[in-house]
Amino acid sequence: MMESYHTEESIDCCIDYIKDRRAVGLPVSRHEGRLSGRGTIGKKRFVDSDNKQLEKAHSSVLQQLTLVEPYIQQHLNEIESESNGRSQDWIIKEHKHRFSSWFRDHEHQFQGDSTNEVTLTRLASGPSSNVTSWQAYEINGYTFYTIEKDNKSATYQNSGVRIEAIDTSGQTVTYYGFIEEIWELDYGANIQIPVFRCQWVKHPQGVAVDNYGLTLVDLANVDYKDDPWVLADRVVQVFYISDPANAKKHIAISGKQRILGVDGVEDLVNLMA
Numbered sequence: 001m002m003e004s005y006h007t008e009e010s011i012d013c014c015i016d017y018i019k020d021r022r023a024v025g026l027p028v029s030r031h032e033g034r035l036s037g038r039g040t041i042g043k044k045r046f047v048d049s050d051n052k053q054l055e056k057a058h059s060s061v062l063q064q065l066t067l068v069e070p071y072i073q074q075h076l077n078e079i080e081s082e083s084n085g086r087s088q089d090w091i092i093k094e095h096k097h098r099f100s101s102w103f104r105d106h107e108h109q110f111q112g113d114s115t116n117e118v119t120l121t122r123l124a125s126g127p128s129s130n131v132t133s134w135q136a137y138e139i140n141g142y143t144f145y146t147i148e149k150d151n152k153s154a155t156y157q158n159s160g161v162r163i164e165a166i167d168t169s170g171q172t173v174t175y176y177g178f179i180e181e182i183w184e185l186d187y188g189a190n191i192q193i194p195v196f197r198c199q200w201v202k203h204p205q206g207v208a209v210d211n212y213g214l215t216l217v218d219l220a221n222v223d224y225k226d227d228p229w230v231l232a233d234r235v236v237q238v239f240y241i242s243d244p245a246n247a248k249k250h251i252a253i254s255g256k257q258r259i260l261g262v263d264g265v266e267d268l269v270n271l272m273a
Contacts, residue, residue: 037194037232039184042135042149051129057185057195058127059100060229067116068123071106075099100126118189127185127193134182137194141257142237144196147178161198161235162252176201176217176238176252180228194232200224208249215252216243 048054062068072095079091079098103124110120135149136158145158159178167173181197199222201207206221217240237255 037137037139039132039134039182039194040136040138040143042133042146044133046131046133047129048131049129053197054127054129054131054185055100056227057183057197057229059096060227061127061185061193061195061231062100062103062123063096064231064234065123067119068103071103072099075102119191122187122189122191125187127187130186132184132186132192134184137182137232139194139232142255144179144182144232144235144237146182147180147199150178157239158237158255160238160240160252160255161196161230162238163230163235173203174207175203175224176207176215177222178219178240182232195229196232196235197228198230198235200228216246216249217252218248219250220248 063072075098076091076095079094083091083094104126107121107124110117110124112118135146137144143158144161145156147159150157150159160176161179162174162176165173165175177198177200179196179198182194183197184192184194186192201217201219202221202223206218206223208216210216219240237257239253239255240250241253243249243251
């Protein structure tokens, strides 16, 4: 699923996670951080000892940032030139497997003091093995929970997500799932990037639209286990309601984005422009 993400975000995605940019002498709103991202409940610090999930999460960060796109294309071109007529699937698989180390080896291209160059250098070096995890995270006007925290409450449901992507044929595809883990990756230089590890419903087998225009999701029909990570600011919140006509299906309802009056946002139209 990684190769199909629709990456329209800019360097602001990283800059938003640079901490401690507060105005001196002004009180901090209790809503501050809901757009740029902040953990709220269940903070833990740990070391990813085998580095496997950390490497997968880091790889997803690189694949989904617009800032890295020129280097992704450069690497794909190199892989294709040595493919000897192999399939596009083979090229994508090799690209996923090799890009992180290739990008690190090209770190010398990013030397400089500009924001872009510093960010690229830190991304190429990879994240610290010291990871911060959360049970709840606020970003883009949504409050997200892990499925574990959701299951502890009979009242709240905040772990459902969806993401729009472009597949290899250029068609827009919407994936549905739920959050299993919330991590903040620390790249140094005050750059922390939140990512969600999600369980994704298989498309199109697990998703359908009924005669009333409702989206029905089979949460038991999951896939993409090797590609679970997504940038936290890329997803939209959804709620899953049991389908009264089919106990195996859930109706996906869009969550409410609470952003007006948060972090200085006064006009939703201007924000989305």
